[in-house]
Amino acid sequence: MDDLAQPLDRExxxxxxxxxHKAELRLWLRLLTCxxxxxxxxxxxxxxxxxxxxxxxxLMAQLDKVQDGMTLGELSRRMMVSNGNITxxxxxxxxxxxxxxxxxxxxxxxxxxxxxETGRMAFGTMAAAHENWIAxxxxxxxxxxxxxxxxxxxxxxxxxxxxxxAGET
Amino acid sequence: MDDLAQPLDRExxxxxxxxxHKAELRLWLRLLTCxxxxxxxxxxxxxxxxxxxxxxxxLMAQLDKVQDGMTLGELSRRMMVSNGNITxxxxxxxxxxxxxxxxxxxxxxxxxxxxxETGRMAFGTMAAAHENWIAxxxxxxxxxxxxxxxxxxxxxxxxxxxxxxAGET
DNA sequence: GCAATATAGTTTAGGCTTAAAATAATTTGT
DNA sequence: ACAAATTATTTTAAGCCTAAACTATATTGC
Numbered sequence: 049m050d051d052l053a054q055p056l057d058r059e060x061x062x063x064x065x066x067x068x069h070k071a072e073l074r075l076w077l078r079l080l081t082c083x084x085x086x087x088x089x090x091x092x093x094x095x096x097x098x099x100x101x102x103x104x105x106x107l108m109a110q111l112d113k114v115q116d117g118m119t120l121g122e123l124s125r126r127m128m129v130s131n132g133n134i135t136x137x138x139x140x141x142x143x144x145x146x147x148x149x150x151x152x153x154x155x156x157x158x159x160x161x162x163x164x165e166t167g168r169m170a171f172g173t174m175a176a177a178h179e180n181w182i183a184x185x186x187x188x189x190x191x192x193x194x195x196x197x198x199x200x201x202x203x204x205x206x207x208x209x210x211x212x213x214a215g216e217t
Numbered sequence: 218m219d220d221l222a223q224p225l226d227r228e229x230x231x232x233x234x235x236x237x238h239k240a241e242l243r244l245w246l247r248l249l250t251c252x253x254x255x256x257x258x259x260x261x262x263x264x265x266x267x268x269x270x271x272x273x274x275x276l277m278a279q280l281d282k283v284q285d286g287m288t289l290g291e292l293s294r295r296m297m298v299s300n301g302n303i304t305x306x307x308x309x310x311x312x313x314x315x316x317x318x319x320x321x322x323x324x325x326x327x328x329x330x331x332x333x334e335t336g337r338m339a340f341g342t343m344a345a346a347h348e349n350w351i352a353x354x355x356x357x358x359x360x361x362x363x364x365x366x367x368x369x370x371x372x373x374x375x376x377x378x379x380x381x382x383a384g385e386t
Numbered sequence: 387g388c389a390a391t392a393t394a395g396t397t398t399a400g401g402c403t404t405a406a407a408a409t410a411a412t413t414t415g416t
Numbered sequence: 417a418c419a420a421a422t423t424a425t426t427t428t429a430a431g432c433c434t435a436a437a438c439t440a441t442a443t444t445g446c
Contacts, residue, residue, distance in 0.1 A: 066345075066349075068348075069348050069349065069351065069352035070348075071360070071363055071364075071367075072348075072351050072352045072354070072355045072363065073348055073351050073352075074367065075355060075363055075366055075367055075370070076255060076351045076354070076355070078367060078370045078371065078374065079248070079251060079252055079255075079366075079370060080252055080255075080256070081297070081374055082248060082252075082370050082373050082374045082377060083248055083249055083251075083252035084297050085297070085374065085377045085378060085381065086245060086248075086249075086377050086381070087249070088297065088381075089377065089380070089381035091404085095404090095405090101404095101431070101432080102432095103431085103432060103433095119394075119395090120394075120395065121393080121394060121395075124395095128250070128253050128254070128257065129432085129433070129434085130433065130434050130435075131394080131395070131396090132395085132396070132397075132398090132433085132434075132435080132436090133432070133433055133434075134395090135395070135396060135397085136431085136432080137431095137432080140431090152394095155393090155394080155441075155442070156394095156440080156441060156442090157393070157394040157395065157440065157441045157442070158393090158394055158395080158441090159394080159395075176235075179237075179238050179239075179241075179242055180235070180238070181380075182238065182241050182242050182245045183238035183241045183242075184380040185241070185245070185373075185376060185377040185380045185381065186241045186244060186245070186373060186376055186377070187376055187380055188372060188375065188376035188379070189369075189372055189373060189376060191240070193369055193372065194240055194241065194244055195240075196365065196369055197244055197248075197366075197369045197370075197373065198240075198243065198244050198247060200358075200362055200365055200366045200369065201244070201247045201248060201251050201366075202247065203357060203358055203362065204251050204354075204355060204358060204366065205247065205250055205251045205254065206357065207354060207355055207356055207357035207358060208251060208254045208255050208258065208354040208355070209254060210357070211258070211350075211353040211354045211356055212254065212255070212257075212258035212261075212354065260434085261434095264434090264435090270401070270402080271402095272401085272402060272403095288424075288425090289424075289425065289426095290423080290424055290425075293425095298402085298403070298404085299403065299404055299405075300424080300425070300426090301403085301404075301405080301406090301425085301426070301427075301428090302402070302403055302404075303425090304425070304426060304427085305401085305402080306401095306402080309401090321424095324411075324412070324423090324424080325410080325411060325412085325424095326410065326411045326412070326423070326424040326425065327411090327423090327424055327425080328424085328425075387446100388445100388446090389444100389445090389446090390443100390444080390445080390446100391442100391443080391444070391445090392441100392442080392443070392444085393440100393441080393442070393443085394439100394440085394441080394442095395438100395439085395440085395441100396437105396438080396439080396440100397436100397437085397438075397439095398435100398436085398437080398438095399434100399435095399436090399437105400433100400434090400435095401432105401433080401434085402431105402432080402433075402434100403430100403431080403432070403433095404429100404430085404431085404432100405428100405429095405430095406427100406428085406429090407426105407427080407428080407429105408425105408426080408427070408428095409424100409425085409426075409427095410423100410424085410425085410426100411422100411423080411424080411425100412421100412422075412423070412424095413420100413421080413422070413423085414419100414420080414421070414422085415418100415419090415420080415421090416417100416418090416419090416420100
């Protein structure tokens with residue numbers, strides 16, 4: 049009987065009264081909460097234990113993954129922050145003797161930054177502690193749950209990247 | 218045969234050579250990537266479409282959830298940012314006529330902030346667009362996958378909250 | 387070759403963020 | 417009652433972040 053109240057054209061009805069997406073909204077808020085919770089926890093421990101900021105640690109982590117350093121632009125892309133931002137963080141780490149800066153051989157515009165020996169050792173110490181903090185943050189999850197999350201977040205990452213890339217320059 | 222190479226005491230071996238937690242580390246990086254991807258996308262769209270910053274939108278979102286406003290401290294806790302931060306954001310929104318500020322009746326220290334009528338309408342418009350952006354960010358995931366993620370992130374949230382709360386004041 | 391375009395990095399202005407210290411008001415313990 | 421501790425907010429200094437404008441170098445298309 050209630051069917052009589054339904055509009056004949058479902059599509060136009062969907063347009064005039066758009067579908068609710070509260071589930072996605074709640075998921076986003078929960079994702080953000082998790083992320084912020086861990087990020088704030090790590091930030092605080094890095095400061096208290098090693099007197100280092102999270103952005104500087106993150107930058108060193110990117111450099112630790114490669115042998116021969118990388119350009120500022122590559123750091124910017126990998127860290128997903130704007131390029132104007134990298135300059136100051138690199139400046140600070142170079143001033144502390146943790147980073148080495150050199151012009152690229154075949155491109156006078158570009159600069160290659162890499163960890164100094166001091167920097168690589170300092171990062172090694174911090175990274176070991178960091179790994180334990182993260183392990184304990186996920187300590188209540190089983191291996192199976194970790195794998196599930198990895199898989200679902202991979203799909204979410206791809207979905208979001210596609211959605212937000214649509215209509216870019 | 219290889220068993221002969223194993224130490225007799227597994228516990229002490231685990232201490233001298235701590236377990237690797239690369240899986241948790243990769244999960245954290247993926248979670249952070251997802252979060253940053255969506256956050257940056259939303260930030261850009263809010264600026265381009267409504268000329269508003271993400272922190273101001275987030276603050277209005279908190280106030281929109283309640284009828285009678287809340288104190289600055291409550292905003293600080295809910296948004297998981299430091300309290301000194303809230304002051305400036307509220308100041309800006311009050312100056313734009315989007316927020317109302319009043320002293321709490323029974324506590325002269327506290328101030329209650331709430332959305333003005335203008336603020337609530339402006340937020341309504343932005344929230345509708347925001348909801349669609351988030352829906353499209355998760356557009357590739359099935360309902361079942363959304364539910365799975367919600368559940369797993371709830372566990373992760375609880376785990377991380379417990380881990381980082383240990384040893385606090 | 388050379389002008390137009392693109393890329394690498396820096397600088398600037400404005401805004402967000404934190405931690406820590408300061409102010410003011412409330413609550414607690416005696 | 418009243419001193420001590422707590423709570424709400426603001427202020428400060430330092431650092432991170434973005435977008436946009438700018439400089440310098442490289443690449444592309446005639």
